[in-house]
Amino acid sequence: MDLGPHAVFIWTAYGATALIVLALVARAILDERRQKQALVKLEAQGIRRRSAAKPADHLR
Amino acid sequence: MAMGKIATLANPSFFMGLTDRVLPWLAAVTIALFAVGLYVGLFVAPPDYQQGESVRIMFVHVPSAWLAMFCYTLIAISSIGSLIWRHPLADVAAKTAAPLGAAFTLLALVTGSLWGKPMWGTYWVWDARLTSVLILFFLYLGLIALWDAIEEPLRAGRAAAILALVGFVNIPIIKFSVDWWNTLHQPASVARLDGPAIHHTLLIPLLIMALAFTCLFVWLHMKAMRAEILRRRVETMTIRSVSHMAELKAAE
Numbered sequence: 001m002d003l004g005p006h007a008v009f010i011w012t013a014y015g016a017t018a019l020i021v022l023a024l025v026a027r028a029i030l031d032e033r034r035q036k037q038a039l040v041k042l043e044a045q046g047i048r049r050r051s052a053a054k055p056a057d058h059l060r
Numbered sequence: 061m062a063m064g065k066i067a068t069l070a071n072p073s074f075f076m077g078l079t080d081r082v083l084p085w086l087a088a089v090t091i092a093l094f095a096v097g098l099y100v101g102l103f104v105a106p107p108d109y110q111q112g113e114s115v116r117i118m119f120v121h122v123p124s125a126w127l128a129m130f131c132y133t134l135i136a137i138s139s140i141g142s143l144i145w146r147h148p149l150a151d152v153a154a155k156t157a158a159p160l161g162a163a164f165t166l167l168a169l170v171t172g173s174l175w176g177k178p179m180w181g182t183y184w185v186w187d188a189r190l191t192s193v194l195i196l197f198f199l200y201l202g203l204i205a206l207w208d209a210i211e212e213p214l215r216a217g218r219a220a221a222i223l224a225l226v227g228f229v230n231i232p233i234i235k236f237s238v239d240w241w242n243t244l245h246q247p248a249s250v251a252r253l254d255g256p257a258i259h260h261t262l263l264i265p266l267l268i269m270a271l272a273f274t275c276l277f278v279w280l281h282m283k284a285m286r287a288e289i290l291r292r293r294v295e296t297m298t299i300r301s302v303s304h305m306a307e308l309k310a311a312e
Contacts, residue, residue: 001102001103003116004107004112004113004114005178006112006113006114006178007113009114009117009174009177009178010113010114010116010174012174013117013120013121013171013174013175014120016167016170016171016174017120017124017167017171020163020166020167021276024160024163024280025280028279028280028284028287029283031283031284031287032283032286032287032290034287035287035290035291035294036290038290039290039293039294039297042294042298042301045301047297047300047301047304048297049293049296049297
């Protein structure tokens with residue numbers, strides 16, 4: 001694919017987009033996983049949410 | 061009745077269950093839209109008669125800029141929900157949207173600079189459009205800093221909601237800056253009263269990429285909201301466990 005004399009600008013723009021998008025996706029997945037693990041750890045210690053009828057139901 | 065339905069939909073537990081089912085489908089749709097959008101944008105769309113191949117930067121720059129403004133509007137609407145109805149989910153929505161808004165604004169600024177250099181001969185000018193978008197980026201950073209600075213989530217949410225609503229004045233300034241002032245940035249070419257000024261061969265990939273970016277944003281926002289709801293549950297349970305331990309010690 002020949003993007004002409006401005007290829008470096010086009011590829012840098014797409015590269016920056018890919019980098020930021022992948023960082024956002026990774027952050028979203030890792031953050032949720034970290035919180036789920038913390039919640040499971042607390043529930044394993046016998047600590048329950050006051051309103052939790054079925055503990056860790058949302059972690060299915 | 062309508063308010064009751066909204067209250068049910070905005071219930072954190074209901075939200076967790078709903079997003080659990082929706083997110084995998086949304087991820088699949090987003091990936092498919094990006095695959096089609098990138099293929100059409102990079103391989104099918106012709107070069108622009110004036111800008112040549114560099115017009116392809118538009119397919120990532122314009123959706124990022126739209127999301128930068130959409131995200132702030134979402135924060136402002138959530139802030140109203142947070143201030144008036146004090147709904148915790150509105151607070152969670154506003155808080156988790158700010159880092160996403162900052163990222164898409166940064167992306168709009170970076171890709172805009174990379175498009176500006178070959179077209180205008182410079183990466184940056186202090187014209188009304190570019191400067192107002194830079195202010196939007198700083199507003200996002202201010203909101204993130206405010207949420208981090210105040211430990212108690214409800215107080216932080218109220219302070220951030222007030223800042224977000226005051227800062228909303230910047231959104232129409234960004235949108236109409238190209239009409240109100242003489243800017244190097246081109247005027248609106250898609251959302252115009254007399255119809256888009258872009259040829260359909262470039263407009264179609266742009267709209268597909270805009271839809272892909274929007275789906276990505278919704279996915280990221282739902283994931284971030286889920287993490288924030290879980291974080292608040294963890295914090296509440298940790299506090300309860302600490303106070304329970306203290307009570308036990310006192311009883312000994």
